[in-house]
Amino acid sequence: MKNGGKRIGILALQGDFALHARMLDRLEAPWKLVKHVPDLDEIGGLILPGGESTTMLKFFGEEGWGEAIRRFAAQGKPLFGTCAGTILLASEVLNPPQERLGLIDITVERNAYGRQVDSSVRYGDCPELTDHPLEMVFIRAPIIRRVGAGVRVLGRAEGLPVLVEQGSVLAATFHPELTEDETVHRYFLRKV
Amino acid sequence: MWEYDEKMKLKIGLAEMLKGGVIMDVTTPEQARIAEEAGACAVMALERVPADIRKEGGVARMASVKIIKDIMAAVTIPVMAKARIGHFAEAQVLEAIGVDYIDESEVLTPADEEHHINKWPFKVPFVCGARNLGEALRRIGEGAAMIRTKGEAGSGNIVEAVRHLRAITGEIRQLTVLREEELMAKAKELGAPLEIVKWVATNGKLPVPNFSAGGIATPADASLVMQLGAEAVFVGSGIFKSSDPAKRARAIVHATTHYHEPHVVAECSEDLGEAMRGIDVSKLDQKELLQTRGW
Numbered sequence: 001m002k003n004g005g006k007r008i009g010i011l012a013l014q015g016d017f018a019l020h021a022r023m024l025d026r027l028e029a030p031w032k033l034v035k036h037v038p039d040l041d042e043i044g045g046l047i048l049p050g051g052e053s054t055t056m057l058k059f060f061g062e063e064g065w066g067e068a069i070r071r072f073a074a075q076g077k078p079l080f081g082t083c084a085g086t087i088l089l090a091s092e093v094l095n096p097p098q099e100r101l102g103l104i105d106i107t108v109e110r111n112a113y114g115r116q117v118d119s120s121v122r123y124g125d126c127p128e129l130t131d132h133p134l135e136m137v138f139i140r141a142p143i144i145r146r147v148g149a150g151v152r153v154l155g156r157a158e159g160l161p162v163l164v165e166q167g168s169v170l171a172a173t174f175h176p177e178l179t180e181d182e183t184v185h186r187y188f189l190r191k192v
Numbered sequence: 193m194w195e196y197d198e199k200m201k202l203k204i205g206l207a208e209m210l211k212g213g214v215i216m217d218v219t220t221p222e223q224a225r226i227a228e229e230a231g232a233c234a235v236m237a238l239e240r241v242p243a244d245i246r247k248e249g250g251v252a253r254m255a256s257v258k259i260i261k262d263i264m265a266a267v268t269i270p271v272m273a274k275a276r277i278g279h280f281a282e283a284q285v286l287e288a289i290g291v292d293y294i295d296e297s298e299v300l301t302p303a304d305e306e307h308h309i310n311k312w313p314f315k316v317p318f319v320c321g322a323r324n325l326g327e328a329l330r331r332i333g334e335g336a337a338m339i340r341t342k343g344e345a346g347s348g349n350i351v352e353a354v355r356h357l358r359a360i361t362g363e364i365r366q367l368t369v370l371r372e373e374e375l376m377a378k379a380k381e382l383g384a385p386l387e388i389v390k391w392v393a394t395n396g397k398l399p400v401p402n403f404s405a406g407g408i409a410t411p412a413d414a415s416l417v418m419q420l421g422a423e424a425v426f427v428g429s430g431i432f433k434s435s436d437p438a439k440r441a442r443a444i445v446h447a448t449t450h451y452h453e454p455h456v457v458a459e460c461s462e463d464l465g466e467a468m469r470g471i472d473v474s475k476l477d478q479k480e481l482l483q484t485r486g487w
Contacts, residue, residue, distance in 0.1 A: 013449050014233055016208040035450060050209050051233065052269050058231035058445065084209070096268065110268060116292035117315050119202045139205045140270065140292070178205050 006044030006192050009034040013059045015051020015084060019177040023185045037068045045078040045192040048085025050139065050175050053110070056088060057099050066101060073103050078168040078191040086171040087142055094145065104169045105148025112143035122174075124157030130183045136162060136174035144173060154187075194333060194388050194399065203317030203337035206270065206292065207401040210234055210424050214414070214445050215403075217241050217428040219259070221266035227431070230441035234270040234293070236426065237263040242299045242346030242482070243429035243468065252300040254282040257289055264290070272319070277486055278304025287316045293338070294318050296331075298485035299345045299428075306487060311335030321405065323356045323483055325363035329384030329392070332400055339398055341422070342483040343406015346429050348470030350407045352483060353417055357404055361421045367393040406483070409434070409468050411447030411461045418451035435465035 008024055010017045012033035024031045032043055040046070046069070048056075060066050073079055081089040090100050092107040113119070119140060123133040136157050144161045147153060155163030155172070163172045163184065168191060176184040196204075213233025218224040224235050239255040240248065254275050264271045270292035275282040277296055282303075286294050296309050298321050311318040312335035321342035322328035328339045341360070343353030363382075370378060370393060379389040391399050404422035408414055409430035417425055425448055427441075434440045443460035450456035478484070 012212065014212040014231075016211060018211065019208060035453075051211075052209065052213060054228060054269060055213055055231045055233045055445070058442070059449070115264075115290045116202075116206050116270065116317065117287065117290055119206065121198045121201065137201060137205055139202065139209055175205065178201065178208065 006030075007032050007042065008189070008192065009039060009043030009046045011046060011048050011056070011085070014055045015049040016175070016177060017047075017049045017051075019175075020047050020049050020082075020185075023177050023182065027182060027185060027189060029189055037064055040068055040072050043077075045080070045188070046072060047188075048079065048081040048088050049177070050083035050085065053084040053087040054098070056084065060088075060099065066099070069101055070103065073101075073169065076168055078170065078188065079103060080170040080172075080188045082172045082175050082177060083139065083141055086173055089169060089171050091148070092146070104164065104166045104171050105151050106144050106164060106171070107146035108142040108173070109145050110142050111140050112145075113138060113141055116140055122157045124155055124162055124174075126155035126163055126183065128154055129187050134176075134183060135179045135181055136176075137178040138174050139178075141173050194385065194391065196399070199315070200337065204400055206317055207319075207338040210270070210403075211401060212449060213424050214441070214448050215272065215424065215426045216431055216441060217426075218263060218432070221262045223432055223437075224263045224266045224271075226438050227441055228267045228269050230438055231445035232269060232441065233424070234272055235263065235267060236272045236274065236295065236428075237291070238274055241429040241432060243348070243433050244346075245299060246346040246480075246482075254279070254286065254300070257285065260286070260291060261289060274300055275309070276300040277302040278307050278309060280309045283309050283314065283316075283318075287314055291316065296320050296336075298342055298482050302485050308334050308487070311337075319403070321483070321486060322360065324359040325367075325392075326382035326384050327486065328360055328398060328402075329382060329388045332388055332398065333385040336400065338401050338403060340403040340405040340426055341417075342486070343404070343408075344473050344476075345406050345482050347407050347473050347476075348409045348430060348433070348468040349473050350409070350413045350416065352473055353404050353406045353408065354420065356406070356483075357417055357420045357422060360398075360402065364392055364396060364398070368396045408444070409470065410464075411443045411457050414444050414447045415451040415457045418448060424448070430468055433468035440464050440467075
């Protein structure tokens with residue numbers, strides 16, 4: 001898949017950014033690891049990976065990331081968060097409340113399924129993206145407790161919204177990058 | 193046989209989420225909060241840091257359940273805890289209280305001098321130490337979902353971690369150039385399962401994440417092991433045995449993320465106060481070494 005030459009940035013402060021890069025390689029989409037704010041000027045879309053949201057927030061607090069990413073989004077450039085990335089993008093965070101970008105109108109509860117022993121692989125439905133059940137890996141995952149009026153639910157697993165979209169922002173509580181299924185990344189690339 | 197089944201996917205999955213981060217040893221809820229506040233991606237709950245275990249001697253066991261639970265309640269990041277080599281009952285206890293990762297660790301006094309824990313039946317993932325590829329692949333064969341270098345814990349000396357990291361990555365590179373019929377003899381030499389030896393020869397890396405531990409005390413130490421191929425770092429005594437733990441912890445987190453940018457490592461190395469004192473490992477008696485535990 002070619003992307004009009006637009007590179008995708010992958011936020012690489014901490015977490016599973018290399019797995020997103022592997023997925024973009026499979027889709028032949030050019031990418032760049034984003035480690036400093038000025039890197040945002042060189043990309044057409046941004047992936048916020050899984051990892052520890054509290055760790056990434058430490059960097060946000062010190063290097064002006066919040067304002068820069070909001071400016072990036074205001075230019076209509078697409079963003080895609082998985083797990084910790086979704087927590088960063090949300091408008092409200094519970095368990096406990098913490099800083100966030102507020103770029104998608106959802107409330108997320110951190111570690112809402114429990115600890116690592118409660119992590120699981122589930123199969124969910126994303127009818128607008130694919131007609132096959134999607135393998136979804138949840139690692140100490142958050143749960144979306146509230147979906148704002150302007151937010152579309154694209155995917156559900158066991159009744160809960162797990163893939164949501166508002167304008168140019170896409171957010172998953174699971175890790176498509178941990179599977180071999182390219183559906184969600186392919187969908188994101190179409191937005192770029 | 194090694195299998196990347198659903199269970200292993202979840203175990204390795206959490207290790208993937210810790211990549212590019214720093215896992216810090218803590219002994220109290222207060223230390224755990226300092227670590228989280230500094231940007232640790234996980235903490236290791238234990239009763240004594242390795243430097244104190246080394247100094248005080250005696251039998252080093254799994255930390256008390258109360259300490260581990262208090263630390264779990266104090267932070268939102270993953271909490272790991274150590275079990276003695278071969279002590280599967282300690283591991284069962286750690287799983288029962290819900291720790292996120294178990295370190296079957298040579299830092300504690302071994303409970304079995306022949307066998308490690310069979311890690312496959314557990315739902316909780318395990319990390320194990322290794323000094324070379326053979327040791328790493330034996331642990332993976334037993335079900336470990338993450339490997340870390342052993343280094344020499346509590347020494348504040350990076351030399352052993354470097355030795356182990358270079359051994360593992362060097363031996364992996366050698367495997368990739370062998371012909372298929374040479375792999376059985378190599379598996380015999382390594383004392384490792386043939387299936388996993390073949391996997392590594394084909395893929396040029398371990399089938400699980402490869403982190404570094406044992407002697408990391410400065411931001412430059414973290415940068416060094418990351419540049420040598422570690423995917424994340426464990427810092428044990430290096431933080432809370434230094435003069436300004438919060439500042440040093442934050443600096444090591446930054447240096448791990450920006451390990452390939454010397455000017456960032458330089459910036460966060462400034463004005464850190466004193467590092468832990470450290471030990472010349474070559475002056476240690478063979479029986480004082482922790483890294484030789486494990487089989």
